[in-house]
Every structure is written in structure tokens, then in C-alpha cells.
Amino acid sequence: MARGMAGTDASTGAGTGGSERVEIVTRGERRRSFSAEEKVRLVAETFQPGETVTTVSRRHGICTSLLHRWRRAARGEVPSRRAARPRLLPVRLVAPDAGPTASPPPPVPDIAPVPIEVVLRNGRVLRVAVTTGLAAVARRAAAREA
Known part of the structure; x- marks a missing residue:
């Protein structure tokens, strides 16, 4: 083996003399089942x-x-x-009537707000905050579906 250049030796660092022992462990047994x-x-x-x-x-x-x-x-x-695996449910977004709008729910303390993801008909994903009003979500969805 040539030792003229630094970095050309392959070693595990376990020692410098003699031979090194390498043990390969394979699983020869099948998966066990327990009653x-x-x-x-x-x-x-x-x-x-x-x-x-x-x-x-x-x-x-x-x-x-x-x-x-x-x-x-x-x-x-x-x-x-x-x-903990989240479940995704299909949601249909309907534009609100001209009637009074509901106020967004108050934030829950000590819980970070998680954005809501709306999958549009064209496959795009619209992410909005929980506090975003329904009319604003409908406008954004319509703009992205165009």
C-alpha cells in the first residue's frame, strides 16, 4: 500500500497495525411471531x-x-x-348572502393558529388563516380558479 499522499488510506481508525476484524451480521431467521x-x-x-x-x-x-x-x-x-394523523375532508365553499356576516371565532390561547387549506377545482391549494372571513376566502378562491 502506498502511503505517500495524505488521505489515501482507508481505515476505521481502530488501529494502525496488523489486520482488522470486520464482522458482518445478517438475519438468517424469518420474522418471529408470538402468541x-x-x-x-x-x-x-x-x-x-x-x-x-x-x-x-x-x-x-x-x-x-x-x-x-x-x-x-x-x-x-x-x-x-x-x-395524530390528520384527516382531510372535502369542503364546498359557498359565497355568503348579502346578510350580516358572522365574526371570526376568537383565538384560543396557547395554540398556534393553523392555516386552513382549500383544494380548488383546478387542483390549486388556497391557504388561509382561520380568522379570514368567508367573503375574502370566496373572492380569493374565485380569483385563483379563473
Whole structure:
């Protein structure tokens, strides 16, 4: 190996002499499935005095996040990432009559206002503040659909 130029050596920085050991770990096994009884037994094991989720998971060769998920399910908790997913509903915007206009709702303290997104017929997206009046939204939508 030529060492004349700086930066030409490939190394892990683990040492400079001799040979380096590289270990490649592959998953030769298929995905395991656990029965309800096994899950209950493993979760109960994590609640024993002196036991932790980490020690139980290492002893049985399973991921700690899987044991945490089973513990949350045993407590009846719903996964947060699915509960927080927003749902989009179709909305039809109708221009107001010449009658009295309703005042916008008062802002809620400690909550940042989130813009409302209106998907127009031509595919464009109109983003407006929650406090924007209905007549102003109708004018903007009409201008962008033209």
C-alpha cells in the first residue's frame, strides 16, 4: 500500500497495525411471531422486581421497542402516531348572502393558529388563516380558479 499522499488510506481508525476484524451480521431467521400467551408472559416478566425491559428483551432475543409496544397495548394505550394523523375532508365553499356576516371565532390561547387549506377545482391549494372571513376566502378562491 502506498502511503505517500495524505488521505489515501482507508481505515476505521481502530488501529494502525496488523489486520482488522470486520464482522458482518445478517438475519438468517424469518420474522418471529408470538402468541398472546407468550406476549402476556414476557410483559409480566418485565414487571418483576429487579427486571427491566432491556434485560428481558436481551434474555429472549427480542427488540426492546417490541416489549414497550406490548406493554402499552396491555395498558390499553393507542399508538400516538396513528391517532395524530390528520384527516382531510372535502369542503364546498359557498359565497355568503348579502346578510350580516358572522365574526371570526376568537383565538384560543396557547395554540398556534393553523392555516386552513382549500383544494380548488383546478387542483390549486388556497391557504388561509382561520380568522379570514368567508367573503375574502370566496373572492380569493374565485380569483385563483379563473
